[in-house]
Amino acid sequence: MTDPVLxxxxxxxxxxxxxxxxxxxxxxDLDVLAGECLxxxxxxxxxxxxxxLATLGLVAPPGVVTAETISWKGRDLxxxxxxEMRAVRGREIALTMQxxxxxxxxxxxxxxxxxxxxxxxxxxRSSTDxxxxxxxxxxxxxxxxxxxxxxxxxxxxxxxxxxxxxxxVALACGPDLLIADEPTTALDVTVQAQVLELLGDLRAxxxxxxxxxxxxxxxxxxxxxxxxxxxxxxxxETGPAVRVVSAPRHPYTAGLVxxxxxVDRLDAEIVPIPGRIPDPRAWPTGCRFADRxxxxxxxxxxxxxxxxxxxxxxxxxLADAA
Amino acid sequence: xxxxxxxxxxxLALRRFRRDWVSFGCLAFLVIVALVAIGAPWIAxxxxxxxxxxxxxxxxxxxxxxxWSYPLGCDGLGRDVLSRLIFGARISLGxxxxxxxxxxxxxxxxxxxxxxxxxxxxxxxxxxxxxxxxFPYLVFAIGLMGMMGPGLSNIVLTLVLKEWVVxxxxxxxxTLAARRQDYVEAARALGCxxxxxxxxxxxxxxxxxxxxxxxxxxxxxxxxxxxxxxxGLGVQPPAVSWGGMVADGRDVLADxxxxxxxxxxxxxxxxxxxxxxxxxxxxxxxxxxxx
Amino acid sequence: xxxxxxxSHLLSVLFGTSIAVFAMMWATPGDPVQVMLADQRVTPExxxxxxxxxxxxxxxxxxxxxxxxxxxxxxxxxSFFHHRPVIGVIAERLPATIELTLAASVIAxxxxxxxxxxxxxxxxxxxxxxxxxxxxxxxxxxGFWLGLVLMLIFSVTLHLLPVSGRMGSGDEPPAVTHLLLxxxxxxxxxxxxATALRHLxxxxxxxxxxxxxxxxxxxRTAVIDVMRADYIVFAEAKGLARRRILLLHVLKNALAxxxxxxxxxxxxxxxxxxxxxxxxxxxxxxxxxxxAIFDRNYPLVQAAVLxxxxxxxxxxxxxxxxxxxxxPRVAA
Numbered sequence: 001m002t003d004p005v006l007x008x009x010x011x012x013x014x015x016x017x018x019x020x021x022x023x024x025x026x027x028x029d030l031d032v033l034a035g036e037c038l039x040x041x042x043x044x045x046x047x048x049x050x051x052x053l054a055t056l057g058l059v060a061p062p063g064v065v066t067a068e069t070i071s072w073k074g075r076d077l078x079x080x081x082x083x084e085m086r087a088v089r090g091r092e093i094a095l096t097m098q099x100x101x102x103x104x105x106x107x108x109x110x111x112x113x114x115x116x117x118x119x120x121x122x123x124x125r126s127s128t129d130x131x132x133x134x135x136x137x138x139x140x141x142x143x144x145x146x147x148x149x150x151x152x153x154x155x156x157x158x159x160x161x162x163x164x165x166x167x168x169v170a171l172a173c174g175p176d177l178l179i180a181d182e183p184t185t186a187l188d189v190t191v192q193a194q195v196l197e198l199l200g201d202l203r204a205x206x207x208x209x210x211x212x213x214x215x216x217x218x219x220x221x222x223x224x225x226x227x228x229x230x231x232x233x234x235x236x237e238t239g240p241a242v243r244v245v246s247a248p249r250h251p252y253t254a255g256l257v258x259x260x261x262x263v264d265r266l267d268a269e270i271v272p273i274p275g276r277i278p279d280p281r282a283w284p285t286g287c288r289f290a291d292r293x294x295x296x297x298x299x300x301x302x303x304x305x306x307x308x309x310x311x312x313x314x315x316x317x318l319a320d321a322a
Numbered sequence: 323x324x325x326x327x328x329x330x331x332x333x334l335a336l337r338r339f340r341r342d343w344v345s346f347g348c349l350a351f352l353v354i355v356a357l358v359a360i361g362a363p364w365i366a367x368x369x370x371x372x373x374x375x376x377x378x379x380x381x382x383x384x385x386x387x388x389x390w391s392y393p394l395g396c397d398g399l400g401r402d403v404l405s406r407l408i409f410g411a412r413i414s415l416g417x418x419x420x421x422x423x424x425x426x427x428x429x430x431x432x433x434x435x436x437x438x439x440x441x442x443x444x445x446x447x448x449x450x451x452x453x454x455x456x457f458p459y460l461v462f463a464i465g466l467m468g469m470m471g472p473g474l475s476n477i478v479l480t481l482v483l484k485e486w487v488v489x490x491x492x493x494x495x496x497t498l499a500a501r502r503q504d505y506v507e508a509a510r511a512l513g514c515x516x517x518x519x520x521x522x523x524x525x526x527x528x529x530x531x532x533x534x535x536x537x538x539x540x541x542x543x544x545x546x547x548x549x550x551x552x553x554g555l556g557v558q559p560p561a562v563s564w565g566g567m568v569a570d571g572r573d574v575l576a577d578x579x580x581x582x583x584x585x586x587x588x589x590x591x592x593x594x595x596x597x598x599x600x601x602x603x604x605x606x607x608x609x610x611x612x613x
Numbered sequence: 614x615x616x617x618x619x620x621s622h623l624l625s626v627l628f629g630t631s632i633a634v635f636a637m638m639w640a641t642p643g644d645p646v647q648v649m650l651a652d653q654r655v656t657p658e659x660x661x662x663x664x665x666x667x668x669x670x671x672x673x674x675x676x677x678x679x680x681x682x683x684x685x686x687x688x689x690x691x692s693f694f695h696h697r698p699v700i701g702v703i704a705e706r707l708p709a710t711i712e713l714t715l716a717a718s719v720i721a722x723x724x725x726x727x728x729x730x731x732x733x734x735x736x737x738x739x740x741x742x743x744x745x746x747x748x749x750x751x752x753x754x755x756g757f758w759l760g761l762v763l764m765l766i767f768s769v770t771l772h773l774l775p776v777s778g779r780m781g782s783g784d785e786p787p788a789v790t791h792l793l794l795x796x797x798x799x800x801x802x803x804x805x806x807a808t809a810l811r812h813l814x815x816x817x818x819x820x821x822x823x824x825x826x827x828x829x830x831x832x833r834t835a836v837i838d839v840m841r842a843d844y845i846v847f848a849e850a851k852g853l854a855r856r857r858i859l860l861l862h863v864l865k866n867a868l869a870x871x872x873x874x875x876x877x878x879x880x881x882x883x884x885x886x887x888x889x890x891x892x893x894x895x896x897x898x899x900x901x902x903x904x905a906i907f908d909r910n911y912p913l914v915q916a917a918v919l920x921x922x923x924x925x926x927x928x929x930x931x932x933x934x935x936x937x938x939x940x941p942r943v944a945a
Contacts, residue, residue: 058849090852102843107865107940116861117851155942169851452622453629456929457922460884465918468906469640545755549888552757553903568758572892575761576769583765586758593753 004031005209006055006093006177010068013047013054020281024050026233029306032177037203037210039220039241041256042230045277048213051230052179056095057085073176091121094170098182100162104154110138110165111150117172137168140205142198160191164198171202178203179211184219196223217256221245226312229253232277232288239312249314251293287317335530338606345602348595355592356419359411366405367391371560374400379578395580397570403584406562410585413474413551413563415592418544421478425485426536432486433493434528438501438520448494451487459484463546467555474557477550481543492535496528530607537600541593548589564589615937615944623930627923634919635680638911649909689916694908699916703898708791709779710890710897714882715792716813717820721878725825726871729832730864736837744829751826756885760819760892767815777894779812780805816893820885824878831874835867842866869939876932880925 013025025047032038042048054065055077070077072093077085089095097103104113114134115127124130131150138146141164154162163183170178180199184192200223203210212224220227220241227244229237229252237250248254255273275292278284286301287293293300299317306313340346358365377400383393394403436444454462463480470476500506501524509519550556551565559566564585571582641648646664671679683689689699732741768776780793786800794813797805839845840863848858887899894900898917905913937944 053846056850058846086852086854088852089850095847095850097843097847099843103847105844105848105862105866106942107869108862116853116857120851120853120857153941166847172851449625449629452626453633456626456630456926457633457918458880458883458925460881460887461918461921461925462884464884464887464902464906465634465637465914466640468902468914469637469911471642541753545753548755549757552755553888553891555906565755565757568755568761572761575765579765579769582758582761586755586761589758590750590754593755594749597749597753 003034005034005073006030006032007069007071008051008055008067009070010066011051011054011070012066013050013059013063015063017281022280023233023283024280025054026283028230028233028235030228030235032209032211033226035203035207035209036225037200037212037223039224039227040211040213040230041215041217041220041227043215043277045232045280046230047233048230049181052095052181052211052213056089056093056179058095087121090117090170090175091173092175093177093179094173094175095179096163096166096170096181096183099186100159100166101154101186103166104162104169106154109151109153110157110169113169114138114150114172117169121173123173133172134168137172138165140171140202141165141168142194143168159187160194163187163191163195167195167198167202171206174206175208177209177211179213181213182215183212184214184216192219199223217245217253218260221260229256232283233280234288234315235306235313236289236315237312238314239309243311249309249319250289250316251295251318252289255292287315289316332530335603335606338609339602342602342606345599345606348599348602351595352415352592352599355411355595356415358408359415362408362412366402366408368402368405370401370406370409370562372401376400379574379581381578382580394584395578397567397581398574398578399570403567403580406567407564407584407588410562410564410567411588413557413561414544414547414565414589417474417477417481417547418540418596421481421485421543421547422536422540424478425482425539426489426532428482429486429489429491430493430528430532433490433495434497434520434524436490437494437497438516438524444494447490451490454484454487457484459542459546460549463550464553464555467550472555472558474561477547477556480550481546485539485543488535488539489532492532493528496531497524500524500527534600534604534607537596537603541596541600544589544593544596616934619930619933623926626926630922630926631681631684631919632677634915634922635677637918638915641911649911651909684916684919689919690912692905692910692913694905694910699913702901702913703916703920706896706898706901709895710886710899712792712794712813713816713820713890713895713897714879714886716794716817717824717882718875718879720817720821721824721828722875724821725828726832726868728825729829729871730836730859730867732829733833733836733867734840734859734863736833741833745833748826748829748833751822752830754823756819756823757888757892759822760815760889763815763819764892774815775812779896780809816889816895819892820882820889823885824875824882827878828871828875832867832871835870836863839863839866865939869936872935872939873932876928879928883921883925 008028008030011025011028011030012023015022015024024045028047028051030040030051040048040051050059053059054067055070057065057077057080059065065078067078072088077088080088104110111131111134114137115130118124118130118133124133134150135146138149143149143161143164149157149161149165154165157165163186167178167180167183178199183195183199187195196219199210199212202208212220214220217227224241226239227237227241228235229244229250231252237244237248237253239249244253245257248257252273255271258271259273273292278288278291284290285303287304290296290300295318297317304315304317306315307319309319374396377392377396379398380392380396380400381388382395382403383390388395392402392404394407397403397406432447436447457465462484466480466483467476470480506519506523509523514523547556548563548565548568551563552569554566554569556565557563567585568582568589571578571580571585574581646660646669650660650663669676687700689703691697692699692702695702728744732744735741764776767774784805785793786796786802786805789796789799793809794806797803797809845858845862848862853862883899886897887903889895890897890900891903902914902917905911905917
């Protein structure tokens with residue numbers, strides 16, 4: 001088993017509000033292996049995005065981030081000074097966001113936004129070199145007429161092109177890990193497939209690790225090596241993507257799988273998971289999924305730790321019995 | 323019109339406003355000033371026009387030579403500053419309220435008409451509005467007042483002429499947006515005459531933005547009137563205006579700082595109160611606009 | 614094309630404005646010529662001559678056409694009181710007003726925008742609260758009162774700065790640009806520069822403060838909005854330096870609304886000019902106009918109002934262009 005490039009242990013992120021502290025991330029342990037594609041699945045409010053914002057040090061006060069360790073290639077990111085962290089961001093770990101239209105600065109051209117990333121990390125001293133690299137990047141992500149597109153503004157591109165451009169900006173300095181937050185949510189279905197294919201392609205070519213953060217289990221099933229399912233600020237199940245989707249161990253995961261419409265079950269009803277996520281200001285002490293779980297038992301009232309298994313783990317008392 | 327159980331946006335806003343003690347306090351302050359202005363003949367200790375050169379430039383009570391019967395001192399003609407301040411409130415606050423009210427009624431009506439009817443009325447009204455907006459405020463006011471001559475009715479006319487455009491633009495914009503709403507389509511489909519639609523469907527819904535803008539403008543109008551009066555283009559003596567008082571104070575600045583300071587302070591306090599109250603009103607109707 | 618639309622709008626506003634200014638003239642109660650000459654001793658021939666000059670013997674449309682035609686050629690008639698063409702009288706006083714307005718604009722921009730940027734990046738903190746309070750006072754304070762208060766403090770009480778005038782009783786530097794500060798520098802006369810500066814401070818600060826207050830508020834609000842945007846998070850995620858993010862990513866977006874407001878405020882300065890110049894006896898166009906009103910020198914008032922309005926329209930046009938340069942999406 002290869003060593004993880006990113007190790008997150010005991011991550012907690014809280015946001016104080018007038019009505020109480022929102023514990024968006026409440027004790028998350030996560031590993032990302034070298035060269036793998038990890039899918040992180042969860043609904044809104046599960047804490048999946050905040051986990052990675054915290055990893056990159058992008059959680060601003062009054063948000064509070066604590067963790068045992070956030071280790072990237074052996075260095076503890078929490079212990080880095082601001083300047084050192086800035087050097088990691090973009091250069092070693094990159095992030096793309098859900099909607100490229102809002103992620104890209106509307107008043108700066110694509111070229112400028114790529115160029116400044118390159119300049120910030122000291123790669124390519126001369127501006128001509130940087131420009132050449134920018135053209136190369138746009139070609140890499142499959143944007144036609146790259147030289148012309150450098151001068152374009154985000155609003156001038158179509159949704160799919162924009163997403164690719166954003167990926168190009170993120171990959172400018174050749175990072176070893178790309179965190180793609182909801183890469184397809186803002187796109188048309190046909191374009192979604194193209195972008196996912198592109199990401200997979202880039203991962204293979206550039207040899208980087210990829211984290212796909214999404215609410216869409218179907219995407220993860222098809223494109224990821226491993227998957228981590230998050231619910232209510234915690235990781236509730238991990239394991240190889242194929243196994244998790246075909247034989248989920250956590251009732252929540254099972255519910256997610258059941259709600260994917262598939263070709264071979266066209267006539268079957270899509271079964272939604274009843275109920276709603278509990279209030280993040282007051283997580284229940286016991287299992288957080290208990291209220292919505294069809295397998296609720298007495299044990300569920302106690303706090304549920306992660307139970308390790310051969311190919312991952314699960315946070316559910318049902319696993320004890322098995 | 324609606325038989326819903328929910329509170330109307332107006333009631334909700336009112337509640338929020340009451341809880342915002344800064345804005346509510348400012349509104350209360352303005353109401354008190356207005357009441358003092360109305361009751362001026364009974365509240366003011368002296369006749370504002372009563373000049374006595376023996377009391378010329380008598381300082382305020384807390385300095386040497388002042389006394390309690392003229393607490394804020396006397397001006398260059400020996401008139402009581404406090405009494406003039408109280409009477410001045412009638413003009414300064416009164417013109418502010420009257421001009422904004424009139425301009426809002428005219429402007430909002432024109433705006434709804436333009437937004438709803440589109441076509442030629444809209445084109446004409448919008449053109450006129452653009453031209454009027456093309457003048458810097460004071461330049462327009464001074465120019466027009468200069469031609470027409472000073473006086474209360476001329477000031478009101480000039481200021482209303484400039485102010486209606488603001489209400490017009492807001493009302494027109496809101497009407498254009500409201501027009502596309504389903505409830506208007508429904509009314510038209512039912513064959514409602516256009517006048518009825520404008521009155522019953524559109525007007526109530528644009529009321530709150532128009533109201534908020536109107537309260538914001540009040541502060542500006544008060545300063546405008548004061549500026550015109552300062553230059554001597556405002557109301558003429560024996561009518562008292564705070565702007566005019568500051569102008570009087572200018573002549574005796576070195577010997578009697580109080581003559582110009584107090585009326586200016588009064589203007590500033592009233593305008594601050596108007597600004598804060600209108601800000602509070604805006605946030606009450608749209609809490610998301612708070613920064 | 615967007616630009617063509619803006620130009621045609623400008624032209625139509627200019628045309629409408631000239632109609633409005635023309636109409637203003639006839640807002641005088643009674644016969645303008647009679648009113649103008651009320652205090653003068655004039656012969657019937659002079660009255661007729663003046664009527665002819667003002668085009669009063671023509672029909673209304675031809676009067677307007679003649680007015681417009683002459684205005685386009687810079688002919689606004691003669692000032693009866695100065696015995697010279699109106700345009701000459703105005704041109705003489707123009708540099709003083711330009712210098713004052715320019716100085717005030719620079720001060721307002723240099724105070725308002727950085728302060729707004731600073732406050733916007735720290736919303737709710739003490740610095741922001743103080744700045745916001747200051748800005749509230751700044752917009753609520755009547756300009757004429759501020760001028761007098763400053764005069765009271767700095768001239769009357771502390772005797773630090775002069776009360777009035779542009780240069781006092783001293784000599785003036787040889788006129789090149791007609792802007793005293795510039796001319797004294799060009800003439801190599803630091804003493805003149807100092808005197809001119811001392812005279813310029815109070816009037817320009819008085820004129821600048823309301824605009825600075827508004828600019829600060831607008832910039833602050835825009836910065837707060839921008840800071841919440843996703844593209845700022847993305848820029849940070851790329852590892853860009855804080856400084857670059859603020860000065861390019863934030864400012865370029867936040868400046869756009871500030872520019873439009875700045876144009877409107879400078880326009881307001883054109884009016885505020887009249888007050889400030891009156892208070893400080895600054896020999897500019899503003900003071901000239903106020904004086905002309907009391908002299909009932911209508912052709913001069915009319916000319917000045919038209920020129921102000923034209924300048925304001927062009928200023929707003931320029932602001933629209935600048936806005937589009939900052940935010941290209943507008944012109945799409």
